[in-house]
Amino acid sequence: MPDKFTVARALREIGALLEVEGENPFKVRAYENGARALEGLADDLGATIAAGKLTELNGIGEALAKKIADLHATGSTPLLERLRASHPPGILKLLQIPELGPKKIAALHAALGIATVADLETACLGGRVRGVKGFGGKTEQKILEGIRRFRSRAIDRRTLLADALAVADDLLAYLRPFPAAERVELAGSARRGRETVNDLDLVAASRDPAALAAHFAAYPSADEVLARGPTKTTLRLATGLQVDLRMVPPEDFATLHHHLTGSKAHHVRLRGIARELGYTLSEWGLHRLDPAREATPDVPLTGGEPALDHARKVPIESEEALYAALGLRFVPPELREDQGEIEAARDGSLPGDLVRPEDIRGFVHCHTVWSDGRATVEEMARAAEARGAEFVTITDHSRAAGYAGGLDLDRLRRQWEEIDRVQEKVKIRLLKGTEADILEDGALDWPDEVIERLDVVVASVHSRFRMDEDQMTRRLVRAMSVPFFKIWGHGLGRLLNEREPYACRVEEVLDALAASRGAAEVNGDPQRLDLEPRWIRAARSRGVPLVLSVDAHSTGALGYLRFAVATARRGWARRGEVLNAHPAEVFAQAVRPAG
């Protein structure tokens, strides 16, 4: 039976195909809104449908509820069948090509019968696209470039958050000392801590944007200037990553920074609230509408502030002030996804104590040369100590992870002796742990009497990823039900851009984890970031505590903590819910496998 995320995908497919048909854009958006409402559903979808409570969700009415029920029961609904029958399957792929939207696709399909990426490429190369009304030679070239980028993304390859932030740090260091830059900050999905990003968005306060834009365009790693206007310049870096720099006078900085941080869905909601309060909100700020002249349409000026001559600007000096003006508590960037944060900011239930990097007192899940790590126990301990940690857990692989140098019992005992020796030399507290494989049948890769002697157990799947959903769910439920405290390591085994999460009914596993004793890991490895935010919320709602880990195979990887924290914040994790935000003794007591 399809879960809520599968049903949400089907709604988005309906929306996309309706868009190609030229359907009312608000109707198209209704499907997108419905999909998001579904994804944010806290309760079981089947139960919600059975109780007739779907329409209680904001954005789902009678029509969508009916279709969602169909999709949940049968995997499809008549409208989706009709749309799939009347549009070639390649249409959805065409929508993914940059520069190509529903209108152009429809026009090309009508004029030239283009239905696939290959058709489109052939037509561009043959010079036939420029003959279609509304298309010219430049558009033809842009489409070809778009196809090339579409293909190079292969499996929808996006830039990892860690890589994006490294580039952003470098760019900020380049831009900030420039005299015409009064302030430069990161915005966009990277600021929100998204696991991967499409591009980087930077915002600058400047009284001389032309000079700043010129300096930006001269950035040494820039490959090409893609666009250049009075307030915005776009670069493509040698790595292919695209960077936008938007510039405004200092007094408009806060609202622009907020605007470009997104998400789009969050902003749509805020603008609706602004309207209700008699304002209009845009990157140019908050303006109070003059009711007497409300009917006057805005007349945008090219390349400047729109002529909101019937409205009065409300000075906004910070994001906090903007939310306050809308009657809302400040919403941290990581939460701005229209996943309930607006309602929480309104009724005051938004958590004010989201976990922060400085809250974390110990590094969990560290490998050493005993298995597949590159640093010794002592090197790892000293590196963790140098970063100010109170404790570090040494969790090398268990025997079944042969490819990773997993330890047998004899080597595990010798490792304990070494940890004891190092402990005498360092102040930081060392905990003896394991990353135990979850075997095919759900058993852990150590006998009970060994587990009882360990300080901490991370239990992870490292083999047989391709089991079907039933098998994998049974395997994990059994593993999470063992009567020891265990940390579910890198939950769904995904590797961003490389491997999908494995099929599994996550809620059932979390139920088992909650009923037995255990915690869920938020793995900070830039390619994992696993569990992902929606499942972090599901774990928290069951009272399952979290561990923010680095999964470090080198001393440098202790820096992954930043990404684990960002991911946990996206899952609304509060400081008190994170075990390694507690003092060493409290943490050690909480994670002790036995007792």
Next chain:
DNA sequence: GCCGTTTTCGGCCCGACTGTTTTCAGTCG
């Protein structure tokens, strides 16, 4: 398609930039 102490109809967020248009449509975020 959704939604409603101004409404069950008529709204629905807003602007930058490009390319093709000669006043604007399409795409993006």
